[in-house]
Amino acid sequence: MEPSKTEEKTDIYQEVHRLFIKYLERKSLRKTPERFAILEEIYSIQEHFDVESLYINMKNKNYRVSRATVYNTLDLLVDCKLVTKHQFGKSLALYEKAYGFKQHDHLICTECHRILEFCDPRIQQIQQMVEEVYGFKVMEHSLNFYGVCNDPDCANKNL
Amino acid sequence: MEPSKTEEKTDIYQEVHRLFIKYLERKSLRKTPERFAILEEIYSIQEHFDVESLYINMKNKNYRVSRATVYNTLDLLVDCKLVTKHQFGKSLALYEKAYGFKQHDHLICTECHRILEFCDPRIQQIQQMVEEVYGFKVMEHSLNFYGVCNDPDCANKNL
DNA sequence: CTCGGTGCAAAGCTTTTGCATCCGC
DNA sequence: GCGGATGCAAAAGCTTTGCACCGAG
Numbered sequence: 001m002e003p004s005k006t007e008e009k010t011d012i013y014q015e016v017h018r019l020f021i022k023y024l025e026r027k028s029l030r031k032t033p034e035r036f037a038i039l040e041e042i043y044s045i046q047e048h049f050d051v052e053s054l055y056i057n058m059k060n061k062n063y064r065v066s067r068a069t070v071y072n073t074l075d076l077l078v079d080c081k082l083v084t085k086h087q088f089g090k091s092l093a094l095y096e097k098a099y100g101f102k103q104h105d106h107l108i109c110t111e112c113h114r115i116l117e118f119c120d121p122r123i124q125q126i127q128q129m130v131e132e133v134y135g136f137k138v139m140e141h142s143l144n145f146y147g148v149c150n151d152p153d154c155a156n157k158n159l
Numbered sequence: 160m161e162p163s164k165t166e167e168k169t170d171i172y173q174e175v176h177r178l179f180i181k182y183l184e185r186k187s188l189r190k191t192p193e194r195f196a197i198l199e200e201i202y203s204i205q206e207h208f209d210v211e212s213l214y215i216n217m218k219n220k221n222y223r224v225s226r227a228t229v230y231n232t233l234d235l236l237v238d239c240k241l242v243t244k245h246q247f248g249k250s251l252a253l254y255e256k257a258y259g260f261k262q263h264d265h266l267i268c269t270e271c272h273r274i275l276e277f278c279d280p281r282i283q284q285i286q287q288m289v290e291e292v293y294g295f296k297v298m299e300h301s302l303n304f305y306g307v308c309n310d311p312d313c314a315n316k317n318l
Numbered sequence: 319c320t321c322g323g324t325g326c327a328a329a330g331c332t333t334t335t336g337c338a339t340c341c342g343c
Numbered sequence: 344g345c346g347g348a349t350g351c352a353a354a355a356g357c358t359t360t361g362c363a364c365c366g367a368g
Contacts, residue, residue, distance in 0.1 A: 319368105320366105320367100320368090321366105321367100321368100322365105322366095322367085322368100323364105323365085323366085323367090324363105324364085324365070324366095325362105325363095325364085325365095326361105326362095326363100327360100327361090327362095328359105328360085328361080328362105329358105329359080329360070329361090330357105330358080330359070330360085331356100331357090331358085331359095332355105332356085332357085332358105333354105333355085333356080333357100334353105334354080334355070334356090335352100335353085335354070335355080336351105336352095336353080336354090337350105337351095337352100337353105338349105338350095338351095339348100339349080339350085339351105340347105340348080340349070340350095341345105341346105341347095341348080341349090342345105342346100342347085342348090343344105343345095343346100343347095
């Protein structure tokens with residue numbers, strides 16, 4: 001029997017929750033309710049988000065958190081790879097959940113500000129070349145293409 | 160007879176100066192001395208720089224400029240492709256001169272903060288794939304690898 | 319002479335920090 | 344109960360904006 005979408009989501013959160021606990025224990029950090037609440041909120045968001053909207057989301061749910069704790073927890077989650085941080089050209093940082101989702105790169109539409117995701121194996125080959133030729137040990141990468149998407153609603157193409 | 164390094168640099172600036180004038184005329188913008196002074200200062204810098212250091216550089220040379228004008232002029236220079244703007248993970252924007260230099264991507268050392276440059280033709284192939292498969296018109300891209308460089312002085316490797 | 323551009327300072331936005339309080343361990 | 348974590352607010356960085364003055368066209 002196939003699990004429903006909801007069950008899948010729950011399963012992913014269970015796993016993420018478990019990984020976060022392991023990380024906190026490994027680093028001798030405290031398992032505070034705020035940290036888990038923030039993690040859960042993040043995994044309920046489907047697209048990229050910034051710190052302020054995450055903070056407002058939680059405030060709207062009458063959860064008592066501070067911006068400082070949100071920033072602090074995001075740092076932890078980025079460190080243990082459960083969340084990815086992006087700087088898409090602007091000074092505002094965007095985040096997205098990272099566990100259980102294929103690693104990918106981004107297409108950023110400069111007209112309608114949509115963010116599309118794509119994968120290409122050649123990026124791995126480039127990374128390998130960089131490590132061999134430059135003796136550079138790659139830990140992570142970011143590849144962004146900026147341009148115009150083909151969404152019918154983008155920049156009112158259909159008007 | 161080969162031109163000296165100094166003459167080469169002058170030649171590049173002459174060309175850049177000419178292109179900037181054409182851009183300003185095309186956009187009906189004024190050819191103010193501040194704009195040319197900032198352009199010249201930028202083309203005398205060999206590595207990546209931020210707004211504040213460019214501003215301080217000019218102040219130290221007793222040139223009367225304001226941060227506002229530096230920001231404004233940088234926007235123009237980025238728009239006409241004479242300068243490139245980067246966001247290397249931090250909120251601080253870095254810039255570099257763009258004319259007469261091969262387009263390239265970056266290796267950012269997270270230990271010693273050195274920035275290395277490299278080129279790989281496969282990025283063009285990925286771009287082409289993105290345009291074909293996603294119908295996305297690419298205007299520009301940024302590819303950064305974050306990791307550890309092999310410089311002997313990096314992170315005091317030699318101690 | 320006009321009005322776009324500039325310098326300066328104030329304001330805006332995102333992120334960090336200091337400190338008293340709180341609570342996980 | 345100890346010391347790390349939190350909430351709050353203030354402060355810090357980078358960038359933008361408002362306004363009076365200046366000078367390019």
